[in-house]
Amino acid sequence: MSPNLILIQFVVFTCLFMLLQASRLPRGWLVVAGLILMVLILCFATVPELAGWISGSLWGLFIVLPLIGYARVNQFVVQERYGKARRWASILRWFHPADGLLEYPHLLNGLELAQKGRLAEANQILGQYQTQETATGKTARALLYRISAQWDDALIWTSQFVESELLKDATIAPVYLRSLGETGNLNALLEAVDRVEKWQRGNVRTLSLGRLYALAFSGQPALVYQLFNQALAGSPEETRQFWLATAEMAAGNGAIAQQQLKTLRDRSDPVQQNAIDWRLAHPCPISNTPLTHASQQILARLCTSIHQEARYGSRSGIKAKKYRATYALIGINCLVFGIEILVGGSEDLFVLYRLGALVPERVLAGEWWRTIAATFLHAGTLHLTANMVGLFFFGRIVESAIGSRKFLLSYFFSGVGSMIAVTLMAQQTGSLDQLTVGASGAVMGILGVEVAIQLKGWRQEKARAARERFRLLLVVIGIQFISDLITPQVSMVGHVSGLILGFLAGMVLFQPEIGK
Numbered sequence: 001m002s003p004n005l006i007l008i009q010f011v012v013f014t015c016l017f018m019l020l021q022a023s024r025l026p027r028g029w030l031v032v033a034g035l036i037l038m039v040l041i042l043c044f045a046t047v048p049e050l051a052g053w054i055s056g057s058l059w060g061l062f063i064v065l066p067l068i069g070y071a072r073v074n075q076f077v078v079q080e081r082y083g084k085a086r087r088w089a090s091i092l093r094w095f096h097p098a099d100g101l102l103e104y105p106h107l108l109n110g111l112e113l114a115q116k117g118r119l120a121e122a123n124q125i126l127g128q129y130q131t132q133e134t135a136t137g138k139t140a141r142a143l144l145y146r147i148s149a150q151w152d153d154a155l156i157w158t159s160q161f162v163e164s165e166l167l168k169d170a171t172i173a174p175v176y177l178r179s180l181g182e183t184g185n186l187n188a189l190l191e192a193v194d195r196v197e198k199w200q201r202g203n204v205r206t207l208s209l210g211r212l213y214a215l216a217f218s219g220q221p222a223l224v225y226q227l228f229n230q231a232l233a234g235s236p237e238e239t240r241q242f243w244l245a246t247a248e249m250a251a252g253n254g255a256i257a258q259q260q261l262k263t264l265r266d267r268s269d270p271v272q273q274n275a276i277d278w279r280l281a282h283p284c285p286i287s288n289t290p291l292t293h294a295s296q297q298i299l300a301r302l303c304t305s306i307h308q309e310a311r312y313g314s315r316s317g318i319k320a321k322k323y324r325a326t327y328a329l330i331g332i333n334c335l336v337f338g339i340e341i342l343v344g345g346s347e348d349l350f351v352l353y354r355l356g357a358l359v360p361e362r363v364l365a366g367e368w369w370r371t372i373a374a375t376f377l378h379a380g381t382l383h384l385t386a387n388m389v390g391l392f393f394f395g396r397i398v399e400s401a402i403g404s405r406k407f408l409l410s411y412f413f414s415g416v417g418s419m420i421a422v423t424l425m426a427q428q429t430g431s432l433d434q435l436t437v438g439a440s441g442a443v444m445g446i447l448g449v450e451v452a453i454q455l456k457g458w459r460q461e462k463a464r465a466a467r468e469r470f471r472l473l474l475v476v477i478g479i480q481f482i483s484d485l486i487t488p489q490v491s492m493v494g495h496v497s498g499l500i501l502g503f504l505a506g507m508v509l510f511q512p513e514i515g516k
Helices: 003-020 027-046 048-078 082-092 104-115 119-127 135-148 151-158 163-168 173-182 186-199 204-217 221-228 237-250 254-265 270-281 293-312 320-342 349-355 360-364 370-376 381-402 404-429 440-461 464-486 492-509
Strands: none
Touching: 003 027, 003 048, 003 381, 003 464, 027 048, 048 082, 082 104, 104 119, 104 135, 104 270, 119 135, 135 151, 135 173, 135 270, 151 173, 163 173, 163 186, 173 186, 173 204, 186 204, 186 293, 204 221, 204 237, 204 293, 221 237, 221 293, 237 254, 237 270, 254 270, 293 440, 293 464, 320 349, 320 370, 320 381, 320 404, 360 370, 360 404, 370 404, 381 404, 381 440, 381 492, 404 440, 404 492, 440 464, 440 492, 464 492
16 A cells, blocks of 8 residues: 555544534634645545645644644643643644634643733733634633632622533533532532533543542542543642542531641642632632532432543543553564564565565465564554554554453454454455455454443443443444545454454453442
């Protein structure tokens, strides 16, 4: 497969995936994805030999680079490293100015100054935007309330909005939810968080903050701790301790919590100190607030959701040592690729044949070892890269769910099984001299395992996280199938058989934790 065709495949796959997620993405990203697809179609009709290179360059510049960059910015924001976030955002804002990102560095500068204790300057910067009826204006005003811990005023401000619009707005929903908790409206907080769960499913940050406030002000320190190890991992230690102390206070351990907060105040920045001063002056009367039956049910659902998402979500809290098998397989594939280059070249058919490429005629003659060897051989750098990216992404997710041994069993069962399927199909069609290499059958098998995991979680545990991830995986498979149809030199039999075998392996090897 030529680099040009592989780039076309990547561009089609990612742009279609973005357009199918239209309800969850800002308008600017959708416009860019649509324009790149149009450029690809135009180039394919006029200069097909350059279509992949041209559209791929645009794809990398306006999609990949900004995605990586803003992921980094968001990481800095979560870590409260606002200076670095501001410097990155100052450059990245020009890639998608239509999404209201031009003013974002100024808002981050306000947070940076407040963190350094220059509150007057921070208020001046944020204050110039707060009267605007725009997303930037709302964000600036919300940040001003947060910096000064003026939660009574924040609740008054947010009460002017229609609640349905308020909770759908990722900018002001968090400040509204926190103001409810800070002012002791626990039942209202839980009811609002329940609605946010329905309206903000695609916004992980807003969902996580809403859950944090609900759990902390309900006195659930164990679940707050778990949340910081999952969706809120990477938050500063001071932030963790503040919310854990808040949860302890709401649980009735006021004396211990107050001592923790006083100790924490000595090493906190001015914004955190304002939050601690508010907490000490308003020592969580929430613990004495009787929960309605509806609120108790909402709290129970939140607890269940957090446990299920740890099992069926991204599983980002799993430590890297849990991915040893995935990294070992990637290392072996790369090592074998290096051997290909040393003995004559990764795209030399004779070299691939000597090292163990699958040739149905030779397999049927007794050389069954080729069904294993061929899964570690790749024809060219892009072929290797595509498979290793898939293995890196899906391999870690599946290995963390079923363990290294079952993961390796699924990988080889799918990989070798797909090679056998290719051999049997070649025998039926008479194309016994075709040469096949690559880990794609095994990687598709790992994808199939993940599909089985999410399906069982949805059907047997009624996990919403599993249901949503299952549907997303079906979209990925559909786009991959379309891409295979339009891309020559791709073994459709190997991909489909690997996916099916992996799904069967997942159905057998993965067991939901029903009733645990």
